Amino acid sequence: MNQNKTTSREPLFHVVKRPERSGRQMLLFRLGAVALSILAGGLFILAIGYNPIEIYGTILNGAFRSKIAVQSTIKITIPLCISALGATLAFKMKFWNIGGEGQIIMGGVFATYFALFHDDWPHLPLMIVCFLAGLIGGGLWGLIPALFKVKWNTNETLLTLMLNYIALYIISWLQNGPWRDPTANGFPKIAAFAKNAVLGKVLGVQAGWIVMLVLTVLVWVYLKFTKQGYEVAVVGESQDTARYAGIHVKKVILRTMFLSGAIGGVCGMLQACGTDATLSTGIAGGVGFTAIIVAWLCQLNPGMILVVSFLFGVLEKGSGVVQSSYGLSTDCAAVLQGIILFFILASEFFVRYAFAGRSSAKGGKKA
Amino acid sequence: MEQTERMAIRCSGITKTFGEVVANDQIELSVRFGEVLALLGENGSGKTTLMNMLSGIYHPDAGQIYVEEKPVSINSPADAQALGIGMIHQHFKLVEVFSAMDNIVLGTSGKKLGRKALAAKVRELCENYGLEIDPEKPVYEMSVSEKQTVEILKVLYRGARILILDEPTAVLTPQETNKLFNILNQMRARGCAVIIITHKLNEVMAISDRVTILRKGKSIDTVATRDVNAARLTELMVGHAVTLSIRRPEPQNVSTILKVVDLTVARPDGSLGLDDVSFEIRSGEILGVAGVAGSGQKELCESIAGLTPAQKGAALYHKENILGKAPQEIINLGISMSFVPEDRLGMGLVAGMGMTDNMLLKSYRSGKGPFVDRPPARRLANKLVEKLGIVTPGIETPVRLMSGGNVQKVLLGREIESNPNLLITAYPVRGLDINSSYTIYDLLNQQKEKGVAVMFIGEDLDVLLQLCDRIMVLCHGKVTGVVDAKTVTKEQIGLMMTGEVSA
Numbered sequence: 039m040n041q042n043k044t045t046s047r048e049p050l051f052h053v054v055k056r057p058e059r060s061g062r063q064m065l066l067f068r069l070g071a072v073a074l075s076i077l078a079g080g081l082f083i084l085a086i087g088y089n090p091i092e093i094y095g096t097i098l099n100g101a102f103r104s105k106i107a108v109q110s111t112i113k114i115t116i117p118l119c120i121s122a123l124g125a126t127l128a129f130k131m132k133f134w135n136i137g138g139e140g141q142i143i144m145g146g147v148f149a150t151y152f153a154l155f156h157d158d159w160p161h162l163p164l165m166i167v168c169f170l171a172g173l174i175g176g177g178l179w180g181l182i183p184a185l186f187k188v189k190w191n192t193n194e195t196l197l198t199l200m201l202n203y204i205a206l207y208i209i210s211w212l213q214n215g216p217w218r219d220p221t222a223n224g225f226p227k228i229a230a231f232a233k234n235a236v237l238g239k240v241l242g243v244q245a246g247w248i249v250m251l252v253l254t255v256l257v258w259v260y261l262k263f264t265k266q267g268y269e270v271a272v273v274g275e276s277q278d279t280a281r282y283a284g285i286h287v288k289k290v291i292l293r294t295m296f297l298s299g300a301i302g303g304v305c306g307m308l309q310a311c312g313t314d315a316t317l318s319t320g321i322a323g324g325v326g327f328t329a330i331i332v333a334w335l336c337q338l339n340p341g342m343i344l345v346v347s348f349l350f351g352v353l354e355k356g357s358g359v360v361q362s363s364y365g366l367s368t369d370c371a372a373v374l375q376g377i378i379l380f381f382i383l384a385s386e387f388f389v390r391y392a393f394a395g396r397s398s399a400k401g402g403k404k405a
Numbered sequence: 406m407e408q409t410e411r412m413a414i415r416c417s418g419i420t421k422t423f424g425e426v427v428a429n430d431q432i433e434l435s436v437r438f439g440e441v442l443a444l445l446g447e448n449g450s451g452k453t454t455l456m457n458m459l460s461g462i463y464h465p466d467a468g469q470i471y472v473e474e475k476p477v478s479i480n481s482p483a484d485a486q487a488l489g490i491g492m493i494h495q496h497f498k499l500v501e502v503f504s505a506m507d508n509i510v511l512g513t514s515g516k517k518l519g520r521k522a523l524a525a526k527v528r529e530l531c532e533n534y535g536l537e538i539d540p541e542k543p544v545y546e547m548s549v550s551e552k553q554t555v556e557i558l559k560v561l562y563r564g565a566r567i568l569i570l571d572e573p574t575a576v577l578t579p580q581e582t583n584k585l586f587n588i589l590n591q592m593r594a595r596g597c598a599v600i601i602i603t604h605k606l607n608e609v610m611a612i613s614d615r616v617t618i619l620r621k622g623k624s625i626d627t628v629a630t631r632d633v634n635a636a637r638l639t640e641l642m643v644g645h646a647v648t649l650s651i652r653r654p655e656p657q658n659v660s661t662i663l664k665v666v667d668l669t670v671a672r673p674d675g676s677l678g679l680d681d682v683s684f685e686i687r688s689g690e691i692l693g694v695a696g697v698a699g700s701g702q703k704e705l706c707e708s709i710a711g712l713t714p715a716q717k718g719a720a721l722y723h724k725e726n727i728l729g730k731a732p733q734e735i736i737n738l739g740i741s742m743s744f745v746p747e748d749r750l751g752m753g754l755v756a757g758m759g760m761t762d763n764m765l766l767k768s769y770r771s772g773k774g775p776f777v778d779r780p781p782a783r784r785l786a787n788k789l790v791e792k793l794g795i796v797t798p799g800i801e802t803p804v805r806l807m808s809g810g811n812v813q814k815v816l817l818g819r820e821i822e823s824n825p826n827l828l829i830t831a832y833p834v835r836g837l838d839i840n841s842s843y844t845i846y847d848l849l850n851q852q853k854e855k856g857v858a859v860m861f862i863g864e865d866l867d868v869l870l871q872l873c874d875r876i877m878v879l880c881h882g883k884v885t886g887v888v889d890a891k892t893v894t895k896e897q898i899g900l901m902m903t904g905e906v907s908a
Contacts (some may be wrong), residue, residue, distance in 0.1 A: 264775045268765065271758070278752040281712055282744070283766045 051393045067385055075381035079374045086370070093360055100359025101352040109243045111348070111355040113313060116246045117142070117305050117322075119347035121329035123257045124176075124301030126338045130261060131274040131294050137183065137198025138302050138326025140205035141176040145303025146310040147208060148175025150228065150317040153235035153310065154217065161234050168235070168311050169304065176303015177296040179205065184295035188288040202326070209319050217317075230316045237312040244312035250344070253301060258340040270294050302326065331379055350375070411438045412474055413567045413598035414459065414490070419468035421454055428454040430622040432468070438566065441589055441599040443609040443630070445642055446619035447838045448809065452602045455619070456569050459600075460492035461485040472567075491560025492569040495576075497552050499544045505555045506540040509562050530561055535591040549697060550581040557588065567598045574608055575864070576698050579899035586612045604642075605865075606635040618642055643839050651846050651871040654854055656690040662740070662827060662858045663709070663727075668718035670704040670882075678704030680882040681718070686827065691849060691859040693873030693890060695866060697902050701882035702862045703747070706831050710744040711735070740827060743820035747831035747862070750805055753816045759801035760786040764819055789818040793844070810841030817848060828852055831862040846872055866895050880904040 080090035101111045121138045128135035149172035156164060183197040212228065213219075219229035237245050261267040269290045273280045280287050305325070310317050332350060336342035357371030413436050421429040429451045436442040446452045457463045459470065461479040469476050472488045479485050485492070499508050506527045510517070518526065527540040538554050547555070553573060560568060570589075574582045589599055589612055603609060609616055610630060617627045618641040625641055640646050663686040670679040679701045686692055694702060707713040708728065709720055719726040722740050735742065746752040754763050764782040772778045786800040793814040797807050804812055813833060820828065830849065834842040849872070853859050863869045869876055870890055877887045878901040885907040888897070900906040 263777060265769055265777050266775065268762070268769050268777050271762075272755055272766065275755045275757050276751055278748070279755050279766070282710075282746060282752050 053391050053393060064389060067389060068382060071381045071385035072378065075378040078381065079377045082373060082377065083370075086366075088364065088366065093364070093366070096360050096363060097353060097356030100356040100363075103359075105242065107355065107359075111351045112243050112247055114354050115348045115351035116244070116250050117309055117313075117325045118329055118332060118350055119250050119344055120246075120253055120305040120308070121302055121325050122332040122336070122343045122347060123253050123340060124298045124305065125329050125333040126257060126340065126343065127261070127270065127294055127301065128180075128298040129333055130338055131270045131291065133184070133187070133274075133291060133295060133298075134195045135180065135183070135198050135295065135298055136195060136327070136330055137180065137201050137299075138329050139322040139324070140198070140202035140326070141179045141299040141302030142306035142309065142322040142326055143202075143205035143209060144179035145172035145176035145300075145306030146317055146321045147205075147212065147306075148172055148303065149307035150217075150231075150310050153231045154229065157232040157235040159234075161238075164235060165237060165311070168307055172303045172307025172310075173300045174303070176306060177300035180295045180297075180299015180302065181292060184292050188291055206319060209317060209321070213318070228317045231311065235311065236315045237308065244308065246308035246312045249304065249308060253304070254340045254344045257301075261338075261340070266290075266293070328375075331375075335379070335382055412436075413438045413472070414600075415471040415474070416455070416459075417469050417471070419455065419458065419465045419470070421451075421458060421463060421465050427622050429458075429465070432619070432622075432624045434617050434624060434627070436567070436598045436600055438598045439593055439596045440614040441593050441601060441612055443613035443616045444600055444602045444619065445604065445606075445609055445616050445638060447604060447642060448836045449621075449838070450619040450642075451622040452619055453571060456492060456571060456600065456602060459485065459490055459569060461490075486563050486565070489564055489566040490569065491563060491565030491567070493553070493556045493560060493571065493573060495571045495573075497556055499552060499555060501545040502543060504541050504543050505538050505547075505551075505558070508544060508555055509540075509559050511559075513563060527558065527562070530558060533591075533595065534561065535588055549576045550584065553577070553585070554588075566596070567600075568592065569600045569602070571602045572604075573601065574603065574605065578697060578902045579866070579895055580903065582608070606638055607867075609638060610635060620644055639839070647839060647843075651843070651868065652850055653872060653874070654850055656687075656853070656874050658856060659687045659689045661685045662688045662722065664721040665709070666719045666721060668705075668708060668720065668728075669716045670701075670708045670713060671716050672704065677882050679708065682879075682882070682884050683718075684877055684884060684887055686858045686860055688826065688858040689853060689856045690874040691853050691861050691872060693869040693876040694860065694862045694879060695869050695876050695898055695902060696879035698864065700879040700902075702831065702879065704882070705879070706744060706746065706829050706860075706862065710742060710829060712744075741823065741825045742827045742829065743823055743825035745817055745820055745828070745830040745833055747835065749809075749812050749816050754804050754812065756805035757803050759799070759803055760789070760795075760797065760815055761800050763804055763815060764789075767819065767823060785819075785822060789815065789822070793818050793848075809836040810838060810844075813837060813841065813845060817845065821848065821852060825857060827858045827860075829860045829862075832864060833861070834868070835864070842868075866898055870895065870898075878902055 080094070083090040083093050100107060102108055121142060124141065125135060125138055149168040152164060152168050152171055156167070159167070179201060182201060183192070183194045186192040186197055187194050214226045217228050219227050221229065239245065240248060261270065269280070269285050272283060272285060273287055273290045277287050280290070306321060309321050314321060328350065332343055332346050336346050353371055353375065357368050360366050361368050415435040416432055419429050419432040420427070432451070432455055434455070444452050444456070454463065458465050459479065461482045461484050464480065470479060471477065472490070477488060479488065500511065503511070506523050509527060510523060524540040530536070531538055536554050536558060538551060538558065544552060544555065573585060577585060589601070592599055601612065613630045615627060615629050616633070616638065618625045618638065620642060665685070666683050668679055668682045669677065672678040682701070682705065694705065696702060704713060708715045711728070711730070715728050718728070720728050722738055725738060727735050727738065727740065750756040755766065761779060761783045764785045765777060765779070768782070769777050783800065789795060790797065790800065795811050795814050797811060804815060807815070817830070817833060833845050833849070837845065849859055849861065861869070861873055870893070873890045875887055876890050876893065876898065878885045878898055880902055881904065883904070885901040885904055897906070
């Protein structure tokens with residue numbers, strides 16, 4: 039027939055599925071991706087005219103050179119790790135909560151109310167109340183998209199994202215209006231908390247690091263050993279299976295999103311009462327988004343999240359030092375983060391697939 | 406039969422792997438113009454993979470395909486079409502709101518014909534091949550067999566001389582199957598080459614000239630149909646001799662356990678999935694449910710299992726309606742129900758979890774405290790591995806990595822271990838090889854002998870007739886009859902499946 043229409047040659051390569059890799063192989067594979075990304079990052083540094091080894095050295099040195107440096111690295115780690123733990127709960131359920139920013143902010147707002155207006159309370163009860171307020175604030179903010187989801191099956195990605203902006207503008211409104219600092223000469227900001235309303239330090243770092251460690255263990259135990267954690271995993275795998283097993287899917291979605299948001303809210307409280315000692319629009323500062331990356335990189339493994347958050351902390355702290363000593367913008371750190379992420383995500387593709395070239399396809403017998 | 410000897414397609418040394426799985430291993434296959442070749446093999450033996458390579462969906466890793474003795478490389482379905490190869494897929498790919506002829510010309514290039522000319526052309530094609538279709542009829546008004554006719558016309562219109570049909574009879578009643586075979590005979594007479602994929606032996610014997618048997622991705626043998634019998638074909642297909650009869654123990658102590666009255670269930674789109682269905686489920690016997698796919702089987706299972714709400718009607722257990730009750734309430738009434746759904750990995754099991762965690766699915770709530778109790782589940786998993794001969798690298802290996810037969814054993818095993826007195830199974834042997842299928846039939850018979858009421862939703866009428874005690878036939882959500890499996894014939898059931906006769 040009209041055979042001339044067909045392509046006579048095979049395509050140059052095609053994608054084929056490869057055998058499932060073992061956990062060990064996957065780990066090695068990802069480490070390889072990280073190594074490659076560091077190499078590519080080095081090329082980037084080289085391209086903008088610096089010595090990559092020197093810059094990498096400064097990053098490491100900058101993060102660890104002194105006790106104070108280590109302390110501030112940990113300070114960066116705390117919100118990132120906690121927020122990633124919050125995201126993990128939702129992601130385990132395949133509920134795409136990218137509203138970490140908003141949940142952090144609302145946790146901060148709720149906690150700030152008590153820190154601002156009840157700073158005459160004794161310190162410990164006040165801190166506990168702030169903690170609970172942050173937890174509830176973040177939890178409620180997480181509950182909103184979940185309610186819409188179970189009631190009208192709305193898209194949670196869009197809703198959680200949009201709620202971030204609403205939360206952000208709530209702070210703007212508060213600092214321009216009701217909570218404006220009367221002593222700031224009309225400048226729109228919220229007053230610094232009284233000393234009594236600021237979280238104390240343990241070993242030179244705000245006490246939030248203890249909360250971070252406790253939460254890491256709690257989330258791990260919750261997901262791995264509790265009935266509720268089991269329900270989260272089943273709902274995430276298949277809602278039909280969950281229904282079949284008699285799991286109340288809507289209840290699980292609402293409960294899990296409350297918890298996910300609540301952890302974000304705790305993060306907000308620690309930022310406001312611990313690190314910043316005030317509430318500003320910069321309270322989340324993109325942590326809620328970076329946390330998504332961290333949670334994803336760590337395959338929702340709480341232990342890994344702790345480690346990777348710390349590494350991100352090192353990168354960020356070190357980049358700050360690079361900026362002050364070389365005049366290199368911290369945006370470069372963001373570029374490096376982006377490169378690492380790109381390589382890791384790309385490696386996920388090669389975990390499952392491989393390219394088969396034309397030659398190997400022809401490798402078989404030609405009769 | 407003027408061009409009988411001309412080779413249409415020859416495959417030589419075709420190999421295709423998906424990761425570690427070798428789907429096709431050095432396959433040899435040939436089909437001539439003017440013959441019907443049956444491609445016989447169990448599920449997972451590589452039939453569909455091979456045909457997908459002929460139709461340009463996959464590309465072989467090694468080997469060469471020849472069309473009319475010229476080596477070709479088929480890189481896309483368009484290539485296959487240009488070579489005159491047409492594939493009729495198991496699942497129809499039609500636009501519901503278009504008419505037959507709109508569907509037929511959809512996607513063809515060249516000048517568009519006027520409606521009249523087009524209708525005439527379609528009618529001419531129909532006459533040539535003995536097909537019956539109204540070119541103006543919209544697809545949504547068509548029966549399954551009419552839709553299949555449109556699919557066949559689609560490939561014929563595109564000038565296909567080599568037709569591949571992937572399990573075309575799976576959705577047809579026996580009468581419709583006969584009609585399809587008449588069409589295939591016409592095609593053969595007109596010099597087309599036809600490849601029909603199937604795992605039903607009687608169909609192979611009825612329609613094909615030659616049979617190529619695949620087993621585990623290898624082409625085992627090609628034989629002339631007239632030289633073999635069904636037993637020999639099974640032996641080739643399975644690799645050893647098997648007895649093809651299913652045991653049917655006499656029902657003991659039969660008593661009605663569940664009485665379903667006037668059950669009406671709506672589908673999500675608002676149409677009626679079940680319409681006023683009434684029947685009884687009795688302990689100690691197997692009730693088969695026959696019907697063309699989509700006749701309400703899914704709604705039947707899920708409404709009784711409490712997963713889909715019923716619009717009207719009741720399921721009475723000792724005069725108490727169990728529909729709309731919570732699972733715990735139902736158990737308190739003294740009825741313990743197990744449901745083996747048709748979508749095993751999407752509903753019955755959690756694909757990404759290992760056997761242990763899947764054992765927990767029904768029982769994780771038991772026990773006090775917030776923590777899951779895994780040791781009993783682990784013991785149960787180990788027990789099932791031993792008792793049912795489940796092949797798995799370990800009880801923590803995700804079940805999605807296990808083969809279909811083993812997955813089904815995990816699911817059915819878990820349900821049986823919960824000691825139900827009512828067991829509902831939907832297509833429990835779908836996708837399983839013959840050995841696994843017989844293991845499942847045995848398990849169901851054991852349950853029946855223990856006095857469990859078993860409901861068996863099946864698709865293979867031969868199996869239903871041999872295994873069940875009574876068969877209920879569904880057609881468009883209505884019961885067209887409940888018959889004694891020992892006395893009824895396949896043809897009678899076929900007529901009830903189309904609603905032409907009711908008993």
